[in-house]
Amino acid sequence: MFLKIGVIGTGAIGQDHIRRITNNLTGAKIVAVTDVNAEQAKAIVQKENLDAKVYENGHDVINATEVDAVIVTSWGPTHEEFVLASIAAGKPVFCEKPLATTAEGCKKIVDAEIAYGKPLVQVGFMRRYDKGYRALKKVVDHDKIGEPLMVHCAHRAPSAPGFSGDMALTDSFVHEIDVLRWLLNDEYVSAQVILPRNTRLVDKALQDPHIVLLETKQGIRIDTEIFVNCQYGYDIQCQIVGETGIANLPEPSSVVLRSEAKLSTDILVDWKDRFIDSYDVELQEWINSTLKGEMNGPSAWDGYVVAVTADACVEAKHTGQIVPISIPECPSFYKKDFTLV
Numbered sequence: 001m002f003l004k005i006g007v008i009g010t011g012a013i014g015q016d017h018i019r020r021i022t023n024n025l026t027g028a029k030i031v032a033v034t035d036v037n038a039e040q041a042k043a044i045v046q047k048e049n050l051d052a053k054v055y056e057n058g059h060d061v062i063n064a065t066e067v068d069a070v071i072v073t074s075w076g077p078t079h080e081e082f083v084l085a086s087i088a089a090g091k092p093v094f095c096e097k098p099l100a101t102t103a104e105g106c107k108k109i110v111d112a113e114i115a116y117g118k119p120l121v122q123v124g125f126m127r128r129y130d131k132g133y134r135a136l137k138k139v140v141d142h143d144k145i146g147e148p149l150m151v152h153c154a155h156r157a158p159s160a161p162g163f164s165g166d167m168a169l170t171d172s173f174v175h176e177i178d179v180l181r182w183l184l185n186d187e188y189v190s191a192q193v194i195l196p197r198n199t200r201l202v203d204k205a206l207q208d209p210h211i212v213l214l215e216t217k218q219g220i221r222i223d224t225e226i227f228v229n230c231q232y233g234y235d236i237q238c239q240i241v242g243e244t245g246i247a248n249l250p251e252p253s254s255v256v257l258r259s260e261a262k263l264s265t266d267i268l269v270d271w272k273d274r275f276i277d278s279y280d281v282e283l284q285e286w287i288n289s290t291l292k293g294e295m296n297g298p299s300a301w302d303g304y305v306v307a308v309t310a311d312a313c314v315e316a317k318h319t320g321q322i323v324p325i326s327i328p329e330c331p332s333f334y335k336k337d338f339t340l341v
């Protein structure tokens, strides 16, 4: 039995997901695609030799009778509309982050899904599927370093083409917002943003780097450096300081080279390579659970909590204040135990 998928948006990650579903994963095939750039949608159908129809717009994909489930990989501002339409059609939908560009938009999706009465939405927070983050979570869940007290993180990218305004927070830092609350089994209560000296290598109007300080309900303090024009590589760091020990996110595996009087290892430069395995695991688990009529991954509620937290970070950046974060009680519809065995 195959899950027949329609893809809305055949840009960078849309094409990647189409390729992995077609060539690496099992249990699904792409039967419909669309993009505002129709030529690009046609090109991927040809390139991957897909037996898929190219539709004029996302709504036609969602409503196509041959489509069982939808993947939304178009630009962020279009996600809300396509996710709401998928819920209205009663079809499972995997939506790349952000779920919606505003917390209100995410809340509308949460309300629509609850009203529909069955979970249909998964958000593309793939770090929860990364081997390294999963190993780190087991250390926390199995009490190997006592209670977590502090977390030090870095989210560095060589460059951020197309970034403007607060995208370092709303496009990049959102991954930490999601993965850290999952890792720590905790929620955020406040955010503060510190603006260090700006790199000279970006337009003066664009702040880079940022330091974000989050506090959780349990009083854990998290500091994250977000530096999206760091030049040297795509480098994701996470260190948890506990009562009795320290746990670090493992580095991606790489040959340790002793050569020419140097000891060296490569650093990845492309986000696609850093999380390539986790995208595979994420989508395979989504396909498997969707075929069983379940929805186990990051939910619309998680997408909403991330949006509320990101909004607080943006406010903290612009006001220089410590901004309280008030996350409403999680509806029972979405309550899950995330402990890893």
Ligand SMILES: NC(=O)c1ccc[n+]([C@@H]2O[C@H](COP(=O)([O-])OP(=O)(O)OC[C@H]3O[C@@H](n4cnc5c(N)ncnc54)[C@H](O)[C@@H]3O)[C@@H](O)[C@H]2O)c1
Pocket (backbone or CB within 6 Å): 008, 009, 010, 011, 012, 013, 014, 034, 035, 036, 037, 040, 057, 058, 073, 074, 075, 076, 078, 096, 097, 098, 124, 125, 126, 171, 271
């Ligand atoms: N999880 C991750 O690590 C990750 C990585 C990259 C991108 N993303 C997210 O995925 C989304 C896409 O990012 P990308 O890098 O592929 O961008 P992209 O610009 O390469 O591709 C987006 C595509 O969507 C198309 N599009 C825009 N509006 C549309 C509409 N109304 N209907 C149909 N197609 C439409 C565009 O023509 C483009 O081809 C973004 O929301 C981004 O944040 C997530």
Ligand SMILES: O[C@H]1[C@H](O)[C@@H](O)[C@H](O)[C@@H](O)[C@H]1O
Pocket (backbone or CB within 6 Å): 157, 171, 172, 173, 175, 228, 271
């Ligand atoms: O900062 C980038 C993140 O590190 C990636 O994982 C993608 O989500 C990309 O869209 C962001 O711009």
